[in-house]
Amino acid sequence: MKKSKVELLAPAGDMERLIVAAEYGADAVYFGENRFGLRSGVGFSLEEIRKGIQYLHDKRKKAYITLNIIPHNDDFKGLKEYVLFLRDSGADAVIVSDPGVMVMVKDWAPNMDIHLSTQANTVNLWSALFWYRQGVKRIIMARELSLKEIGYIARNTPEDLEIEAFVHGAMCISYSGRCLLSMYMAGRDANRGECAHPCRWGYALCEQKRPGQYFPIEEDERGTYILNSKDLCMIEHIPEMVEAGIESFKIEGRNKSAYYVATVVGAYRKAIDEYFKDPRTYRFKGQWLEELKKASYREFTTAFYLSKPESSQNYESSNYVRNYDFVGVVIDYDENTKMAVVQQRNRVFKGDRVEIIGPYREYFEQVIEEMYDEEGREIDVAPHPQQVFKIKVEHRVKPYDILRRKKV
Structure with missing residues (x-):
């Protein structure tokens, strides 16, 4: 192990x-504009990137910017200006998968740290050493x-080469995400941030002379979702991750909600902190899972x-398991009146029992016994998206605490 503490990357x-990632305990956050990262559906404006970097630095956290598309010639338009912008905005590192992009970063921002994306498919020691010699600061395995x-790679690479690996989130059916299925079936290039997720679709067999007659593809008796991967979760294996020499624990999910x-960040923050209090006496707590x-x-x-995955696919369904609704986010709290101002995320009713979570503490439950609109009029429901309402909360809360409700 190269370091005494690991980074939690959100x-x-x-x-x-x-902001939520930082407040709930991330040491660093990765994000970027949608032109050059592998999530075309989400993205920051240039001004938001500048503000995001400054916000993280004010919190003594780091900002890593995604430049990890596998670009064609036309995709380089505007890249030089973007790299210069990131350099001048103080980004701590860029995440890159393509050697051409790497050359441009080294030419125009020579002091910028380069993190090699998982899309570059580094699977052996000699590849890691090659990329280190090209000036890569960190490799995402x-x-x-x-x-x-x-562990073998970490032990045999230079001390100043950092090792990052995914600890939680969605998996890809293809080799570290390099997939052509989306482009073939939907005309959307996964390697340029436009994945349509065809691996989550249901498939059947159709015999050429029997059009319209579909037969299920039964890889086993459970169903037909033959490409549908389960989600990665390593919270029960923090010691093994640390002992392998992984210095940054990465959470997947730029498309996921606040x-x-x-x-996820809150749970891993608790587990990591508990481990580093004393690794010798560390015990996993089931409540984190x-x-x-x-x-x-x-x-x-x-x-x-x-080990080699034997049960990493879900053949029954590609649907998410959703046991809780995201009800709202606290935006203010008055300690004198014990009234919390909340911005709605899903319809919520007077009489609902909710759980309220916040950074670095356990959640608590309460029934919403009083509910008011912004003008102070009593209401029974907050039905409108992002509607602002007020509720009485006995325990002190603060901005970015979150309300959730168990599904019935």
């Missing part, structure tokens, strides 16, 4: 999620590696980390 699809393999980010299950997920797997 995703952000907009400024709200960036391919998802197909075991902890044993990662509630998802808060829940139960907390993760209160965010949306597709069952859990340890993928390739512990």
